[in-house]
Amino acid sequence: RLQESGNNQVVFMQLDLGSLESVRSFVKTFLETEPRLDILINNAGVVGHGHTDDGFDLAFGVNHLGHFLLTNLLLESLQKCGPSRVVTVASIGHRRGKAHFPLMTSKKDLVSGQSTWCNLQAYCDSKLCNVLFTRELANRLEGTSVSCFCLHPGYINTELSRSLSLWQQLLLIPFAKLFLQDPEGGAQTTLHCALQKGIEPFSGRYFSNCALQQVGAKGRDDALAKKLWEVSERLASL
Template sequence: MAVLLGFLAVVVACYLFIYYGVFRGARIFNPLKLNGKTVIVTGSNTGIGKATALEVANRGARVILACRNKEKAEAAVFDIRRESGNAQIVFMHLDLASLKSVRSFVETFLTSEPRLDILINNAAHMGPGHTEDGFGMAFGVNHLGHFLLTNLLLKRMQQCGPGRIINVAALLHRLGNIDFSLVASKKDLVPGQSAWQNLQAYCNSKLCNVLFTRELANRLEGSSVTCYSLHPGVINTELCRNMSWWQQFLLMPFAKIFFLDPEGGAQCTLYCALQEGIETLSGRYFSNCALQQLGRKGRDDALAKKLWEVSERLTGLS
C-alpha cells in the first residue's frame, strides 16, 4: 500500500509540475477599461475568441463578433451580453475562406461603425479543404483572409489611433516553412491533403502570421497603430474539429487533463491588446504574457517582405 501511495504521489506531483509549469501560463490583472473603444474579434463564437470577446465586453468595449456561423455567433452575442451586462455586442458575418466575404465585411463595418481601436485576428483552421478562391484552407483562412482584412481596415484604425492589431499565431511557427513555388503552383503551403500535410500547413500558416506581423510593424512605424503576434498556449478548443475522428480520439484524454481552457488561452491575447508600455515592441512575439524570441525563420525580414508582396498579389491589393 505504501508503494502504491508513493507512486500516486509521484504521478500527482508530475501532473502538477507539467500543468502549472508548462501548460497553465500567466494571467493578466490589468484593470484597463475600454469604454468608447471598438474591438473586432474574428472567430469569436467559441473558444479563445469568445473568451477574449467576453473580457473586452466586461471592460466596456463595443465588440464586433466577426464570424462565419450565424447561429453560433448569435448565441455567443446573447451569452456575452448576459454575462457582461454590455449591450454593445454585435455580430457581423465574416467568412475568412472567401476574399469576397472579407471585402463585404469591411464594407459593412466601415459604413456602420465610426471607429476601430483593436483588431484581434483570432480565427484559425486546421484541416483539409480549399477556400472559395482555391487556396489551401490553413493558408487562406489563417493568413490571407486576415491579411486582407487588416489591410482594408488600417486606414480607419489610423484615423482613430492609437490602435492595436493582434495576430494569434502559435509556437508551432518554429516548425513552419514557406515554399513560394508551391504557393505559385498549388495556391497552398503544402503539396497535398494528408493528415501530416494538414498539420504542416497549419505550422506554415502560423509562420505566415508572425512574418506578417513583423512586416506590418515596419510599415506602420511612426503611426499610431502597433501590432503583435503571440502564442496563446496549448488550448482545449474546437480547432481540431476538422481532424479525423481517430486523431481527435487519441488527443482528447491528453487535452482534458493538460490543455488550458479558453479563458486561460485568451490571457496572452488580452495582454497584447491591453498592456500599457509595450508600444515600442510593435512587431514582436509574445507568449505567457511576456516577450519571447521567435524561431529563426520568424525573424527573417527578407522572407517577411516577400510574403507581404506575394500576399498582396494573391488578395488583389496590388
C-alpha cells in the first residue's frame, strides 16, 4: 500500500461488504486498533447477478445492507470524534430505483431474471436505498456532531462492470475510453462531501458535481426512509 499511495500512514484491513460477519469482524478489529474515526466513506458498489454470503440480492446486500451495518456499528466512534462525517456514494440511478420491501425481507432477488436490464434495475434500487439511508441517518443524528451526505460521483471508468459477461465488458471499453471520467476526476464530489467546510447544515442531502442537487421524489420520502431503516435493522440483526 505504501508503494501505491506514497503514504506510510495507509493501513489495510480486510472487509467484505457482501458478508455481515465480515463487517462485524472488521469493526471489531478497527475499534481495537484505531483510536479515532473522523470520516467514513461508504464507497463499495457492485452490479450483477448473484447473492451475498447471507443470501441477499448482491446489489442490495453489498451496496446498501453492508454499508448500513458498517455505519451503525461505527456510529459511536464517529460521535466521540465529532465533528465527523459519513459519506455514501449513491448514483443518479436512484431516480429509477424502487423499494421492494417484501422481496428484501424474503432474501430473494429484488428483480427476477438475470438479464443486463434486471441487474441494472437492482443496482438502481440499491442506490435509492443509499439515498434513503442517508436521509434517515441525518434525521437520527440531528443535534449531534455527525453529519452525513450522499452523492452521484459522475460516470467513471472503474471496475464496477467486472461482474458482467466478457462480451458486455468488451462492448463497454470504447464507450468508457471516450465518455467516462478517470477515477481521480470521479472522486472529486466524494472529497467535497468529506472535506468541504460549512456544508454541515445540508446533512442528509445529495450532491453531484461538487454541488447540492435535488434527489428524485422517492428519495425525499421520509416515511419510506424510516421503513427502509427498520427493515434493514431486522435483516442485519441490529
